Amino acid sequence: MKPVLLPLNEMIDYSAYQIRSRIVSQALNIEPTVAIYALDEGESVSSEKTGLVKLLHILEGKLEVTISQQKWTVQAGELLAIPANSFHSIQANEKCKYLQTELPERKDNQ
Known part of the structure; x- marks a missing residue:
């Protein structure tokens, strides 16, 4: 693979x-x-869960993320890790761009 530079925003x-x-x-x-x-602004993703860890890296704006009934406000420059098999939903109270990476959880829990 050659180096790749992507202008995400x-x-x-x-x-x-x-x-x-x-x-x-x-x-x-x-x-x-x-x-x-x-x-x-105002868009949302209904409650869901996956067997993978989700990393949400906020690029612009902010999101309200609910994980197992606990609310998190995540803003530009921050990264939120959602544990595998956790119910979570997403609400954009303002326009927001984010990068989402889905990865398997480490088996040794280190």
Whole structure:
């Protein structure tokens, strides 16, 4: 693989009343799923869970993330790790872009 520089904030635009996404891992030719999202103000992702750890790196704006009934406010420059098998939902109270990486949990818990 050659070095790749991606202008993340420029790779996706906001659309009124929508959630937009773009898979970044394809451009990098890598296996873990990496995607960039742009949520318009007021958009949300319903409660879900996955067997993978989700890393949310906020690029612009901020998100309210609820994990197992605990609320977190995450803003630009911050990264939130959502444990595998945790119910979580996402609410954008303002426009927000974030990078999401999904990874398996380490088996040795270190």
